[in-house]
Amino acid sequence: AQTVTQSQPEMSVQEAETVTLSCTYDTSESDYYLFWYKQPPSRQMILVIRQEAYKQQNATENRFSVNFQKAAKSFSLKISDSQLGDAAMYFCAYSRRYGGATNKLIFGTGTLLAVQP
Amino acid sequence: IAGITQAPTSQILAAGRRMTLRCTQDMRHNAMYWYRQDLGLGLRLIHYSNTAGTTGKGEVPDGYSVSRANTDDFPLTLASAVPSQTSVYFCASGASGFSEQFFGPGTRLTVL
Numbered sequence: 001a002q003t004v005t006q007s008q009p010e011m012s013v014q015e016a017e018t019v020t021l022s023c024t025y026d027t028s029e030s031d032y033y034l035f036w037y038k039q040p041p042s043r044q045m046i047l048v049i050r051q052e053a054y055k056q057q058n059a060t061e062n063r064f065s066v067n068f069q070k071a072a073k074s075f076s077l078k079i080s081d082s083q084l085g086d087a088a089m090y091f092c093a094y095s096r097r098y099g100g101a102t103n104k105l106i107f108g109t110g111t112l113l114a115v116q117p
Numbered sequence: 118i119a120g121i122t123q124a125p126t127s128q129i130l131a132a133g134r135r136m137t138l139r140c141t142q143d144m145r146h147n148a149m150y151w152y153r154q155d156l157g158l159g160l161r162l163i164h165y166s167n168t169a170g171t172t173g174k175g176e177v178p179d180g181y182s183v184s185r186a187n188t189d190d191f192p193l194t195l196a197s198a199v200p201s202q203t204s205v206y207f208c209a210s211g212a213s214g215f216s217e218q219f220f221g222p223g224t225r226l227t228v229l
Binding site for chain 1: 148150152157158159160161162165175205207209211216217218220222223
C-alpha cells in the first residue's frame, strides 16, 4: 500500500524568507503523481503544484517549486519570498496513474506553516 | 460559477440520527470522492465513484454509504451517526485520465 509521510507538524518562516516543507512517500509503482495542496483557514483545499513521476524536471509555479527525488522517494516544497497569505496547512498527496480510471489521493498528515511579519 | 458545492456547511447531530451530506458538481467530471479530515490524520478517502452508477470503498468506509444516480450528485449518508464520525467532510471531483481533483468547501459535522 502507498503511504505519504510529512514529518514536520509545524513550521515557521519570516516574511520574504524561504522555507522548505518535507514529504516522503512509499510506493512500488513507477508511474504516479505527487501534489502539494494548501488549506488556509477558510478550509478550502487549493492545489499548489503537481509533479508527474516520469518527468525528471522539477515542477515550478511562481514562488513555489519542488525538489523531486524519485529514487529517494522524496518530494519537498520550497516557498520563496514567503508572504503572509502563505500561512496555511500544507498537504502532500500521492496518486497512482491509472490512465483513465479513478485517481484516488493518498494524503500526508499535513504541515502547519506560520508566516511571521 | 463552475465548481463543487456541499451542503450543509456545518451540522450538529445527535448520535443515532441519520444524516445525508450533499455534494453537487457542474464540471461534468466522471469521478467523485468523499474524504474526511481529522486533526493529525490528514484526509482519508471514504468512498469514491468512477462514473454514474458505480461506487467503491475507500480507506475508511464503515458507517457510510454513497450513491451515484447521475453525473452531478454524490451524496454521503451516515445511517446511524456515532461521535467518532465527528469530522470535516470534503467532496471532490476529477475528470477521467487527469490527476487533478477539485474540492468542495467542506462540511463540518459534529456528532454528540
